[in-house]
Amino acid sequence: MPTLLELQRAMRASLVDRDDGAAAAMLAENVPSDRLNIYRNTFVTGVTKALRLSYPAVHRLVGADFFEGVAGLFIARHPPRSAYLDEYGAEFPEFLRNFQPAASLVYLADVARLEWAVSRAIHAADVEPLDLVRLSALPPEDQSRVCFVPHPSIGLVHTDYPADVIWRGVLSADDAALAGIDLDDGPARLLVERRATGVEVSRLDDTAWRFATMLCEGRSLATVFGAAADTGGDALLAEYLAAGRFVDFRLAPAEFTVLTTLPEIVS
Amino acid sequence: MSPPAINPPSPIPAKAGIGLRFQHHQAVLDVAPDVAWMEVHTENYMGGGTPLHYLDAIRSDYPISLHGVGLSLGSAEGLDPAHLERIRRVAERIEPALMSEHIAWSITDGTYLADLLPLPMTEESLNVVCRHVDQVQSYMKRRILVENPSTYLRFCHSIIPEWEFMTAVAERTGCGILCDVNNIYVSAHNHGWDASTYLAALPPAVIGEIHLAGHSVRPLGDGSTLRIDDHGSRVIAEVWALYRKALERFGPVPTLIEWDTDVPPLDVLLGEADHAGALLALADAAEARNADAA
Numbered sequence A: 001m002p003t004l005l006e007l008q009r010a011m012r013a014s015l016v017d018r019d020d021g022a023a024a025a026m027l028a029e030n031v032p033s034d035r036l037n038i039y040r041n042t043f044v045t046g047v048t049k050a051l052r053l054s055y056p057a058v059h060r061l062v063g064a065d066f067f068e069g070v071a072g073l074f075i076a077r078h079p080p081r082s083a084y085l086d087e088y089g090a091e092f093p094e095f096l097r098n099f100q101p102a103a104s105l106v107y108l109a110d111v112a113r114l115e116w117a118v119s120r121a122i123h124a125a126d127v128e129p130l131d132l133v134r135l136s137a138l139p140p141e142d143q144s145r146v147c148f149v150p151h152p153s154i155g156l157v158h159t160d161y162p163a164d165v166i167w168r169g170v171l172s173a174d175d176a177a178l179a180g181i182d183l184d185d186g187p188a189r190l191l192v193e194r195r196a197t198g199v200e201v202s203r204l205d206d207t208a209w210r211f212a213t214m215l216c217e218g219r220s221l222a223t224v225f226g227a228a229a230d231t232g233g234d235a236l237l238a239e240y241l242a243a244g245r246f247v248d249f250r251l252a253p254a255e256f257t258v259l260t261t262l263p264e265i266v267s
Numbered sequence B: 001m002s003p004p005a006i007n008p009p010s011p012i013p014a015k016a017g018i019g020l021r022f023q024h025h026q027a028v029l030d031v032a033p034d035v036a037w038m039e040v041h042t043e044n045y046m047g048g049g050t051p052l053h054y055l056d057a058i059r060s061d062y063p064i065s066l067h068g069v070g071l072s073l074g075s076a077e078g079l080d081p082a083h084l085e086r087i088r089r090v091a092e093r094i095e096p097a098l099m100s101e102h103i104a105w106s107i108t109d110g111t112y113l114a115d116l117l118p119l120p121m122t123e124e125s126l127n128v129v130c131r132h133v134d135q136v137q138s139y140m141k142r143r144i145l146v147e148n149p150s151t152y153l154r155f156c157h158s159i160i161p162e163w164e165f166m167t168a169v170a171e172r173t174g175c176g177i178l179c180d181v182n183n184i185y186v187s188a189h190n191h192g193w194d195a196s197t198y199l200a201a202l203p204p205a206v207i208g209e210i211h212l213a214g215h216s217v218r219p220l221g222d223g224s225t226l227r228i229d230d231h232g233s234r235v236i237a238e239v240w241a242l243y244r245k246a247l248e249r250f251g252p253v254p255t256l257i258e259w260d261t262d263v264p265p266l267d268v269l270l271g272e273a274d275h276a277g278a279l280l281a282l283a284d285a286a287e288a289r290n291a292d293a294a
Helices: A004-015 A032-054 A056-062 A064-077 A092-097 A108-123 A132-136 A140-145 A163-171 A175-179 A206-216 A221-227 A233-242 B022-031 B050-059 B081-094 B123-140 B162-173 B181-191 B195-201 B237-250 B266-293
Strands: A146-150 A155-159 A188-195 A198-203 A246-251 B016-019 B037-041 B064-067 B098-102 B105-108 B111-117 B145-147 B176-180 B207-213 B216-219 B225-228 B255-258
Touching (some): A004 B123, A032 B111, A056 A163, A064 A092, A092 A108, A108 A188, A140 A221, A155 A163, A155 A206, A163 A175, A206 A233, A221 A233, B022 B050, B022 B266, B050 B081, B081 B123, B098 B207, B145 B162, B145 B207, B162 B176, B181 B195, B181 B225, B195 B237, B237 B266
Parallel strands (some): B016 B255, B064 B098, B098 B145, B207 B255
Antiparallel strands (some): A146 A246, A188 A198, B105 B111, B216 B225
């Protein structure tokens, strides 16, 4: 008699690896493969649907049949780990990048990376923005040690191709916009975030990108402003604080901070 | 283990409710339908943003039941503590009137198999499930309900009838039973059981909720048919008849209409709930007559 664990592993081999042998031998049924197929189909179609919901533009770019095919291969290689399927599919962009049959769509993995950031923003936990009173209550000498914690919905995506234009054009079925895309337009630096009205994707220039990445990586203000001196960093910081893009902060150890002139933080 | 004492009495009335799906979030707020309660899949509200905001708004007008589809009470390797904590956080925010899970498994070797897979009906499975129900009830600090599954296959070494398995879980853990009448009908057809015998074997005192849904029929390679619990159509007449039998045995119990495939307009769901509500009213009247006679 198989143990429960042996049985469950046999079922996994049937559903994920399409190896029915061990499971079929445990069944008290006729036509065991038909019955196992029902569970296998539910598994594959359910997880494919979860991927399609996270990657709608990829789905439209490659078409339903191609998507189903590549999703099936992806699912066998990276099956989900939990029933919280909104979290599933992080490896899909990289999988697409290395997927030879899609190699002619050079921008596909970039669009997928943007969609993953959008999906994460859609499902990110609700967290209250940082109460600015806490910041202004800091002694001035500690302000340079502030390292912000970004809102969990925030994503920064650097793409080689204009993934944002392709993504918008595909999802709004805007053929004119798609026809006007120049793939040689150069890279796009994108800020993805969930606002009260929905998820927004905006382009950052080079300065704003460096500033945003350092802030969101939790670098201290001393470091951020040391690297972005005289480039409007104070205005960017004010914008980020006002937009509620940070939810918390910690103080870097004093010995690692560099003294520098900081903008005055007001709440 | 006795049921945790701090569980408050269920504020969900013995009336008909509907499974709330994303397609109906806005319609429910716009129409404020006359339905006693609603149930959601816990896994759909584990993130933040729009779904949770809708549920926050809807829960202020309707009692909510949280129905988990992915905790995998029957996993040999134990429950995923991260998933348990995600469920707890949703419960903390929504303060559900009921919480339920399935007598099934869906995770092994760290892989989620995206279905409610059947357990072998063995003493080992019973011990695993009871240990996990105890764990969930301690972690959530409340009693849960466990639902009988629809199954499409059986294992050679199953020795415990499913109705006895369900009853034993309730007896050993103090949990309640969510009796899915459609699942009984489906599994009885698929395995040649007698649905009435199944119903008659369940202990009325622990039935905390009933589920009703539509199912489909699929041919097998040997010419026989399987009934598939796809929640994609109206409740069929035979299941309504079995539901009447369930009410005769259990008395009025909160009853949910589930619909997950090809989700129809809200009105269709409400129509199904009205039908259940009418049968519940009849059961109420019968219970009152019996009380008068006694």
